[in-house]
Amino acid sequence: MTSAVSFRQVSRHFGSVRAVDAVDLDVGAGEFFAMLGPSGSGKTTCLRLIAGFEQPTSGSISIFGERAEGVPPYRRNVNTVFQDYALFPHLNILDNVAYGLMVKGIGKTERYKAAEEALALVQLPGYGARRPGQLSGGQRQRVALARALVNQPRVLLLDEPLGALDLKLRENMQEELKALQKALGITFVFVTHDQGEALSMADRVAVFNDGRIMQVGTPEEIYQRPATRFVADFVGSSNVLPPDFVQRWSGQHRWASLRPEAIRVGRKVAGEGVPARLVSTNYLGATTKLLLEAEGLRLHATVPAGAALPEAGEEVTLTFNREQLHLMEEGA
Numbered sequence: 541m542t543s544a545v546s547f548r549q550v551s552r553h554f555g556s557v558r559a560v561d562a563v564d565l566d567v568g569a570g571e572f573f574a575m576l577g578p579s580g581s582g583k584t585t586c587l588r589l590i591a592g593f594e595q596p597t598s599g600s601i602s603i604f605g606e607r608a609e610g611v612p613p614y615r616r617n618v619n620t621v622f623q624d625y626a627l628f629p630h631l632n633i634l635d636n637v638a639y640g641l642m643v644k645g646i647g648k649t650e651r652y653k654a655a656e657e658a659l660a661l662v663q664l665p666g667y668g669a670r671r672p673g674q675l676s677g678g679q680r681q682r683v684a685l686a687r688a689l690v691n692q693p694r695v696l697l698l699d700e701p702l703g704a705l706d707l708k709l710r711e712n713m714q715e716e717l718k719a720l721q722k723a724l725g726i727t728f729v730f731v732t733h734d735q736g737e738a739l740s741m742a743d744r745v746a747v748f749n750d751g752r753i754m755q756v757g758t759p760e761e762i763y764q765r766p767a768t769r770f771v772a773d774f775v776g777s778s779n780v781l782p783p784d785f786v787q788r789w790s791g792q793h794r795w796a797s798l799r800p801e802a803i804r805v806g807r808k809v810a811g812e813g814v815p816a817r818l819v820s821t822n823y824l825g826a827t828t829k830l831l832l833e834a835e836g837l838r839l840h841a842t843v844p845a846g847a848a849l850p851e852a853g854e855e856v857t858l859t860f861n862r863e864q865l866h867l868m869e870e871g872a
Contacts, residue, residue, distance in 0.1 A: 542569040543602070544695050544727040545590055550599035551751075552585050559585040561751035562599070567695075569604070572721050572728045574738040577748030578774070583731045586748075587697050590729065591620050604694060614643075618695040619688035623703045625680045627672040627687075633659070634668030637687045644691075658686035661720070678709045685720075695727045702737065714741055735775050739763060747771050764799075768869055772797035779803075779839045786865065789814065794867040802864040803841040805830060805850070806857050813857040818850045834858060 547565040551558065560582045567573045575583035588594040589601060592613035601608040603616060619640075627636050634655050635642075641651035652668075659665055662682040672680055681701060688696055698717075702710045718741050721728045732738050738745045739759040746756045747770075755767040766772035769780050778797040787793045808815065816834035828849065830841045841858070843849070850856050 542604075543567065544569045544571065544604055545729065546602045547586070547589075548600045548602075550586075550589065550596045550601060552589060552594055553597045558751045560589065560596075563751075563753055565746060565753065565756070567727060567729060568744075569727055570725050572718065572730065572741060572743045574730045574732060574742035574745045575748060576732055576735065576738040576745050576775070578733055581748035582751040583746075583748045584699060585751075587620070587699055587729060587731050590616075590695070591618055591697055592616050617693055618697055619691050619693040620697040620699060621681075621684050621688050621701045623700040625672075625684040627680060627683060629672050631671075632668060633664070633670050633672070633675070633683055636672065636683060637668075637690055640687065640691045654690050655686070658690040659683075661689060662686045663716075677705055678713060681705065681713060685717075689724070693726065695729060696721075698728060698730045700731055700733070702732075710737075717741065739775070747775060749774075765866055766797050766868060769795055769797075772866075772868060777840060779837075781837070781865070785835060785837065786867070790862050790865050792867060795869075796865045796867050798839075798860060798865055800829065800840040800842040802860050803839065804859045805832070805841050805843065806859065807850070808855040809857050813859040816856050816858050818852055818854050818856055820852055821849060832856070832858065 543566045545567040547563050550560060550563045552560040563586065575586060577583045585594060589596055592608065592611060596609060603618065608616060628639065634652060637658055638651040638655040641654060656668060659667055662685050664679060664682050664686065672683065675683065702713050705713060714737060730742065742759060744756060744758055745762050747754045747762060749770050755762060755771045762771065763776050766775060766778065772778040772780050776799065778799050781796045781798055783793045783795055786796045814834050816832045819831040819833055822829040826845055827842050828845055830843065832839045832841060
């Protein structure tokens with residue numbers, strides 16, 4: 541795999557705070573790569589290190605094999621799309637998109653032609669004469685994309701670009717971004733704290749916590765086979781089971797994860813499965829999420845909407861296949 545971006549033992553400290561701590565990372569050329577984690581986990585700092593807005597305290601960064609430390613942002617073949625769009629309100633859309641080309645000294649006719657093509661690429665042909673204030677949030681996001689793409693970067697950096705959009709528009713833009721990346725074939729590095737967004741869009745995902753990468757893998761690997769307790773809990777809200785519980789039901793004294801959809805909830809049968817009590821239900825449309833109490837643990841189960849449900853407080857039996865228990869690194 542040709543690396544578009546490589547980190548080797550990269551750290552970024554702000555005083556005593558280790559925002560990024562000895563990170564090793566390879567992003568493949570043409571890959572849609574997501575950096576996922578809670579606020580303060582280091583993902584955005586990593587993006588800023590790629591962009592050149594921050595410099596590493598230690599370690600090395602390369603972009604398509606060229607060392608990037610000390611290279612200013614304008615000399616890196618990358619562009620960034622921000623959550624707040626950062627459009628110039630006094631310029632029309634065409635001039636906003638063409639701005640980077642103007643700074644590079646590209647002639648007016650050539651840069652306007654490239655800007656029109658970029659607007660067509662993001663499904664906004666004919667919008668060039670409007671101002672940012674005349675557009676919806678989704679349209680402004682497309683303009684920000686066009687402005688980044690018109691410079692033909694080899695790596696496009698996206699810093700929570702869909703965070704300001706409402707749910708339906710965000711879902712539509714997820715599909716459009718994924719299709720656009722496949723059509724262009726350039727490397728996308730996408731920062732998000734939204735697990736569903738990362739899993740649905742990315743070829744691979746890096747899960748961050750406390751300045752370090754907990755796991756890198758495909759969405760299926762991250763979801764089905766989390767490496768640590770943090771990944772299991774953060775990605776998809778898995779049930780994290782302690783060693784004593786796991787030993788009773790699988791014979792191995794290890795931490796394990798069990799996805800909510802893997803648990804079957806039935807009527808209480810003495811001597812079968814795990815005895816539990818239904819605490820509450822949460823209707824989510826296509827599914828209903830159950831909160832259960834078993835052996836002193838709080839567990840979640842997911843069942844299809846419309847399924848027969850026990851009453852809150854009712855005793856039930858939980859069953860699952862032992863193969864669905866995913867054993868993890870102890871103590872991680």
